[in-house]
Amino acid sequence: MNKLLPHPGTWAEYLEEFMAGRVAYGSWYDHVKGYWERRRDHPILYLFYEDLKEDLGREVAKVAQFLGQKLSDAALDTITRHTSFEAMRDNPATNYTNIPSDLMDQSVSPFMRKGTTGDWKNHFTVAQNEHFEQDYAQKMSGTDLCFRTQI
DSSP states (O other): OBTTSOOOOSHHHHHHHHHHTOSTTOOHHHHHHHHHHTTTTSOOOOOOHHHHHHOHHHHHHHHHHHTTOOOOHHHHHHHHHHTSHHHHHTOHHHHOTTSOTTTBOTTTSOSSOOOOSOGGGGTOOHHHHHHHHHHHHHHTTTOOOOOOSOO
16 A cells, blocks of 8 residues: 555545545546547557457557557567566566565555456445446547457
8 A cells, every 4th residue: 555645435435535636646537537538639548457358469560559569579578477467466667566565565555456357246236336436438439449348
């Protein structure tokens, strides 16, 4: 858990704060929708965790294409190996285990969690999920962004 951020409270409290945009970095909805609205002015590539988990190589190739780069099969393989969840989970440069525990307590909440999709089902109640879906539909109206929450 990042000790520089305010304590998130219970899951139910955090969920309400998140939906209201009262979290450390502001509204997720405003952030995502703001970039979506500017996508015609500036090239923006949206990547989704579920797509990365489904086919990391395909998504790495998508990034290379977006950047106008051609990757050899060997380069694609190397990048894919180094950017897999397992490799990043074990790398102190990406898993934040090199940050002192007085700033980030990995024993409470590790930066790298399970590396799975669909885990939200273990946290949301049915009522919370319905409330979140209504909130999402209202705040993300006007976009055709589609988020998968599991594979």
